[in-house]
Amino acid sequence: MHEVDTHEADVIVIGGGPAGENVAGRCADNGLTVSIVERELVGGECSYWGCIPSKTLLRPGDVLAAASRVPGAAQAVTGTVDAAAAFAWRDYMTGGWDDSGQVPWLDSKKIALFRGAGRLAGTRTVEITGDDGARRLTARRAVVIATGTVAVVPPVDGLRDARPWNNRSATAATYVPRRLLVVGGGATGVEMAQAFHRLGCPRVTIVEAAGRLLAREEPFAGEELRAAFQATGIEVITGVPLVSARRQDGDSTVVTTLADGSRISAEEILVAVGRRPATADLGLDMVGLAPGRFVDVDGWMRATGVDGGWLYAVGDCNGRALLTHMGKYQGRLAADVILGRDVPAATDVVPRVIFTDPQVCAVGLTEQQARDAGLPVRSVTYGTGDVAGAQVRSRASTTSSGSSKLVIDSERSVIVGATFVGPDVQEVLHAATVAIVGEVPLDRLWHAVPSFPTVSEIWLRLLEQYGL
Template sequence: MTERTLEQDGDGAQLDTVTYDVVVLGAGAVGENAADRAGRLGLSVLVVEHELVGGECSYWACMPSKALLRPGSVLAAARAVPGAAELVQGTLDPAAVLARRDEFTSHWDDHGQVEWLDSAGIALLRGTARFTGPKELVVEAEDGDTRVIARHAVIVATGSEPTVPGIPGLAEARPWTSREATAVKDVPASLVILGGGVVGVEMAVAYRDLGAEVTLLVRGDRVLDKAEPFASDEVAAGLRALGVDLRFGTGATRVERDERGVHLTVSGPQGEGEVHAEEVLVATGRRPRTADLGLEAVGLEPGAPVAVDDALQATAVADGWLFAVGDVTGRTATTHQGKYDARVVGDVVAARFSAGSAQPGEGAAEAQAAERDAAAFTRYRASADHVAVPQVVFTRPEVAWVGRSEQEARDAGLRVRAVQYPIGSVAGASVAADGYSGTAQVVLDEDRGVIVGATFTGPDAAELLQAATIAVTGEVPVDRLWHAVPAYPTVSEVWLRLLETAGL
């Protein structure tokens, strides 16, 4: 049920007030999924968004970045197969690549996403939300402010934003973040990238494919420091093979921009030097987008992640009305895992607050307690966040992993053994590409006889990941995996070779 009234604010001005059962802050992919699930049992749902409906993934992250990376991957795949390779001439057409990217972002027009909200019965209010108290917010917009009241729950799904380190001159040099890198209209002749995480390495590949000279500065001693070391090494070798000037142990100490471009003073193993480029991309990390939400009005720290339990309920807010999901919690940093959490939180909110959710003879408090107790044994629990988070990096080679790395497993006190196999030795890989190069590794829990982590590198390595995710999430005994017969000749035959190598 929705209510709309006119009230007066503290200055006597009229303030439009709307009341919904559930209010979702953020209409990205995560917020959309949470809103959809929360409303499936009849609750009225309002989504508040100050930018484009569809969020970061649709317009500045997942979709445009992969659209930029895919043409180079296809070209490399064709060149690896004699008979096709002879027909491949020249390099990518940057204008065509960017035009196809524009199609994937709907030319930064969210009309289609708004239509989906309408079709799902989800209301949209455009503006910037700020808490004024428990279950109460003010949404500021150009055409006036609106007071918003949530009867039952507020779900924070505002995502994250890039951080720009305090290097002297960097902010004044108008650096790119991931948004500018994925929305570029013209490819620069040269680009320097700060940071060796997912955004840094993917954009290094994309811009090399598009013809830019790329320098990648990494403060540490490897790229992708959350991946297995062998995967980091293979990606680094792949970047250098593409012509990326990759420098480890190197950071910028000063940045200046003039009419010729950007000039960075850098310090590294060889001492101090300079790097010059048309543009500089900052890819050094992200932070939760909570600084301007007015979290102090509900007892939380602005700018910090919203800590949640496995039902995605905020742990530091009383009465069980505040939830958070996606990047803003610090639990997850991918769209697919955020959407998983969104399905969980939407189901939790629908189950707790929809009419008829309480059992006969139970009051609201008892019903909520029963639901929370049941959460440990039902789908209303974000358990995959702890054991089976999948990650894909669309570099060349691709890297895909799920679960714990070998070191993480040992740090958790598990008695594990890592088993590797060269994917190129599998018949299906030799059919897929001449000179196929890649590695498969599984981390075996010796005491329980299950796989707790897996990593794959190589062309289209991401396609191997779902089987591993099922094995890790389902804790499938490895003696049962013997009976999961891989088709021949496919790259998936590497699963059989891993079991053989493990002596199982």
């Protein structure tokens, strides 16, 4: 019988993506010994198959579209996106799916890296199975789960056998299909639809079972994005679910059927309908938790239902907000709790950016969510492209200028939600995040003067709409 190699550390982190790295780094910077267990690549989904490659593939088309809206620059745009060069830049940005460029960061903080699949084996104990044998790690203070999520393939007849793309297939693609069918009108679906259309895919269709794109955001955001997509040749079908898919013609074509009986053929089909937690094989049952589910946590990221407060879950695997920046925030918060610091509970104010053109940026509650929460709501809207800063940047159009909206708690006179649609408006969002998290009264916010001419002038116009 082989002996199990044993190690001990103050903190063990299962998962080396952004959330896990933030826990590990913050704990190590403050004198704790830390071990990270990673079964794939240090840097996680975001670095190799998510945020970084997807935004890298979107960028060439964004630049050309922005230039085409500026008189004088538009005349210089005479070519199209070079897909091969875009893929090469994507490869560079992902390190060629090699994490040797990320590991030195762990070494610099004296964080021990264990490669393999980590599994809870009891209180503060993690067993690792890897290519070089089995190991057992024991944590003196805490174990942190940061394993993220994986793409869902819905139980549609024939879909799995049709070998659909998921986010990993799409962001790691090496060619542009002649026709692409995207199932799902959420962030991943709309971003990848536009990326491949601008990379040279002549026929892109989005099928969304809900009644509109971006169903969790303000209705106007999805409708304005739909109009922009259709104006550039991306077909959008909403309110009709997919019911079957089959590979045909020597596997070169996927033929799909929708609930209304219509059929769509494509060279590739990208399924982007949601994520599930990567927790099925973590040994959660060894500590009294249900495997395969999101790990329920309190406001300090401690797993509920586990005695002793030693188990934490940060990032996508806890289901609170499936966004990289929120996972990193949760990682910092969990580290502070492990370090014994007195910190407030996590905020539930979530900023989010969909990097399409036009962009959709939002934070806090939609108007309907605020009303459902029983808040006394008043909302104001203004055309994003109607401020001078936007007009200086580019010629406005009905399909690119977009709208902006504030959702206001009229009793407290504070903003509880904000949405901005328009080209390159992501930098306007953080001001809204600060205003909502800080509960800045509107009569005080009115004195935060936006520079002229910038797109931030939209803040002044929205407050004027409110009557300030």
